[in-house]
Amino acid sequence: MDAVIIGLSAAGLSCLDALLKFSPQVKVTAISEEKYSPYCRCMLTHYLGRIVREEQMIIKDISACPPNVNLLFGEKVETIDLLKKSLTLSSGKKISYDKLLIATGANAVKPDYYDEKKRTFTLRYMDDARKVEQHIKDSAVVLGGGFVGIKAAYGLLERNVKVEMIVSSPYPLSLVLDEKTARFVEKDMRDAGIVIRTQDDIAEINMKKESVAVSLKSGIEVYSDVVVVGKGVKPRVDVARKSGIKIDLGIMVNEFLETSAEGVYAAGDCCETMDVARKVPWINAIWPVAVEQGYFAALNILGANTPYAGSIGMNSLKTHSFHLISGGVLKEEEGVVLYEKHFPHLKQFRKLAVRDNVPVGMAFYNCPEDAGLYINLIKKGMPLNADPVKIVNGELSIADMLRPF
Numbered sequence: 082m083d084a085v086i087i088g089l090s091a092a093g094l095s096c097l098d099a100l101l102k103f104s105p106q107v108k109v110t111a112i113s114e115e116k117y118s119p120y121c122r123c124m125l126t127h128y129l130g131r132i133v134r135e136e137q138m139i140i141k142d143i144s145a146c147p148p149n150v151n152l153l154f155g156e157k158v159e160t161i162d163l164l165k166k167s168l169t170l171s172s173g174k175k176i177s178y179d180k181l182l183i184a185t186g187a188n189a190v191k192p193d194y195y196d197e198k199k200r201t202f203t204l205r206y207m208d209d210a211r212k213v214e215q216h217i218k219d220s221a222v223v224l225g226g227g228f229v230g231i232k233a234a235y236g237l238l239e240r241n242v243k244v245e246m247i248v249s250s251p252y253p254l255s256l257v258l259d260e261k262t263a264r265f266v267e268k269d270m271r272d273a274g275i276v277i278r279t280q281d282d283i284a285e286i287n288m289k290k291e292s293v294a295v296s297l298k299s300g301i302e303v304y305s306d307v308v309v310v311g312k313g314v315k316p317r318v319d320v321a322r323k324s325g326i327k328i329d330l331g332i333m334v335n336e337f338l339e340t341s342a343e344g345v346y347a348a349g350d351c352c353e354t355m356d357v358a359r360k361v362p363w364i365n366a367i368w369p370v371a372v373e374q375g376y377f378a379a380l381n382i383l384g385a386n387t388p389y390a391g392s393i394g395m396n397s398l399k400t401h402s403f404h405l406i407s408g409g410v411l412k413e414e415e416g417v418v419l420y421e422k423h424f425p426h427l428k429q430f431r432k433l434a435v436r437d438n439v440p441v442g443m444a445f446y447n448c449p450e451d452a453g454l455y456i457n458l459i460k461k462g463m464p465l466n467a468d469p470v471k472i473v474n475g476e477l478s479i480a481d482m483l484r485p486f
């Protein structure tokens with residue numbers, strides 16, 4: 082069997098590793114548009130902060146791949162011919178497949194005023210981080226208060242860069258957190274020295290002498306060396322769409338991660354699977370979910386018919402001023418009861434969302450202990466074996482939770 086993988090990051094690499102683990106002789110071609118050995122994208126903000134060097138981000142020693150693996154870097158897949166089961170690459174080369182995995186990930190959203198000549202960059206690929214690195218001296222505007230924006234802001238603080246963050250919503254992390262939890266994050270960020278301008282947005286960017294002049298809709302003008310845009314991501318579905326594969330939010334797949342085309346699978350940020358907390362198809366665009374899906378795609382490519390149960394959104398954000406672990410959904414909605422407890426003297430906060438005695442969301446602020454347990458309960462849809470009030474009060478240990486019913 083000839084297996085082909087498009088994209089060699091979290092999902093593609095996990096699929097490659099699993100294919101080789103369970104079928105060492107399988108012939109695999111993996112194609113990556115990027116020129117580099119697979120690296121951990123999550124560390125781009127650490128790279129900007131000079132906390133890690135580029136070579137420390139590499140996650141696969143490609144020289145150790147067996148001869149039945151063909152890795153093509155710096156090549157983009159332009160089209161997929163589903164009838165002929167073949168791909169056309171940017172170089173004009175054609176590659177045929179028996180089974181195909183699409184693991185094309187996502188692109189960063191670029192606003193209308195995005196212009197690299199005005200030192201405005203997104204932060205998705207190594208090339209983006211290199212461009213920021215090339216222009217930054219001592220100040221930056223970060224646009225967007227999501228996880229990537231916050232990680233970028235803290236990364237830049239590490240190298241003594243003055244950071245101003247522009248957030249269009251009333252508080253950071255508004256898409257994933259409830260207001261109360263998010264306000265803790267906002268306060269700690271301000272205390273760490275990040276200037277945060279909420280409910281504002283960029284109207285225009287111009288170069289003024291050596292500085293980038295960022296005009297905000299509120300009328301304020303901010304000067305900096307660069308603008309780093311963190312306005313979310315869009316799944317990369319262009320190649321799949323052109324071939325006729327069905328797309329909704331992302332590439333649609335069945336429980337075996339197979340797309341509408343037989344023998345063609347999808348995994349990672351480009352595809353939508355069941356969100357077990359929301360109970361609707363969703364894209365949980367995070368590294369561990371991409372890895373898990375790449376693994377399940379490999380099992381199914383090899384014919385093991387192993388259903389993928391779905392995922393939840395989860396995040397761990399550890400900075401020098403706070404540690405937040407969150408997962409699932411925390412918004413108020415019918416049937417969901419929210420439990421919370423704040424310990425001001427410890428700067429700790431615990432919040433749990435429960436539907437029909439099953440946890441569907443959580444946020445633990447500065448108290449990471451046992452967070453993994455609750456993330457797992459949410460993911461598996463398992464009922465609580467304890468009073469949620471005692472959980473948020475921190476009165477229970479894992480041993481209490483694991484005691485049989």
Ligand SMILES: Cc1cc2nc3c(=O)[nH]c(=O)nc-3n(C[C@H](O)[C@H](O)[C@H](O)COP(=O)(O)OP(=O)(O)OC[C@H]3O[C@@H](n4cnc5c(N)ncnc54)[C@H](O)[C@@H]3O)c2cc1C
Pocket residue numbers: 087088089090091092093112113114115122123124125126156157158159184185186187204205206229232317320348349350351366367368369371
């Ligand atoms: C700055 C930053 C920080 C992050 N931090 C975290 C974090 O702390 N925790 C977390 O869980 N997640 C984090 N993420 C998200 C995480 O990196 C993604 O969820 C993960 O990389 C998704 O993996 P993927 O394999 O689906 O796609 P990607 O990592 O996007 O990789 C897709 C690959 O496919 C290639 N490709 C696309 N189209 C083609 C084509 N047509 N031909 C050939 N190649 C193609 C792309 O160039 C890319 O190399 C972060 C992301 C960023 C950008």
